[in-house]
Amino acid sequence: MIMENSIAKSLAVIIPAYRMHSQMFNNMLVDIQAADALIRVENKTNHFVWMTGNLVNCRYWMASVLGLAEKDPNEVLFKDGKALDEKASYPSLEDLKKEWHKISPILYKRLLAVEDTELEQTYELGMNVAYMEENKLNMLGMCIDRESYLFGQLGLMRKILGYQGIKYDTDDHLNY
Numbered sequence: 001m002i003m004e005n006s007i008a009k010s011l012a013v014i015i016p017a018y019r020m021h022s023q024m025f026n027n028m029l030v031d032i033q034a035a036d037a038l039i040r041v042e043n044k045t046n047h048f049v050w051m052t053g054n055l056v057n058c059r060y061w062m063a064s065v066l067g068l069a070e071k072d073p074n075e076v077l078f079k080d081g082k083a084l085d086e087k088a089s090y091p092s093l094e095d096l097k098k099e100w101h102k103i104s105p106i107l108y109k110r111l112l113a114v115e116d117t118e119l120e121q122t123y124e125l126g127m128n129v130a131y132m133e134e135n136k137l138n139m140l141g142m143c144i145d146r147e148s149y150l151f152g153q154l155g156l157m158r159k160i161l162g163y164q165g166i167k168y169d170t171d172d173h174l175n176y
Contacts, residue, residue, distance in 0.1 A: 005016065007111070008021050008114055008115055008116045008119055010137050011111060011119070011140075014111070014141065015111060018147070020142070021055075021148075021151065023168075023170045024166065025097075025100055026174070027166055027167055027169060031163055031164070032093060032161075034092065036048065037113065040084075041157075045153075048154065048161075049091070050155075051052075051153050051155070051157070053074055053077055053090060053096055054078050054081060055100065056078070057075065057078035058143050058146050059104055060075070060103055061074035062107055065140060066110045066114055072103075073105045074093050074096075074099070075090055075097065106139045107176075109176075111140075120137065121135060121136050122135055123136045123138075125139055125142065
């Protein structure tokens, strides 16, 4: 296995964030009951399942940026941050958790192998932000930022639904 100290210099911030997010994902789902996972606050918020599905989709999105063939089986529900559809049938948190832990180690291995020259390759973000170069590195950064945003929403929903706040406990056996 490639050692983390030999990763592309461009990923020096992304790799630790990626690993912490892998840990936080499990922590966010602790004790969440299936019935609570579909609750929306005053029909204005997204529910736990939608936010979790978007996190999983972010991992598949990053995999796609780096040329991996794996596809999110729930892409139709979550691609491009698709809005919550109250009429849609969403997968369970348990199913989403399995998908997260399916794609995350594959993507992590790819992140450890990618080179700076590939990260500098043009990648259309479609955002037209004058101060941001559209390349693979910045797309990965946007994905990590999206994950952070979703974790913040999940943390707030935990508190609103009466669950204990998020813990930053880590599992040393989770090596991605």
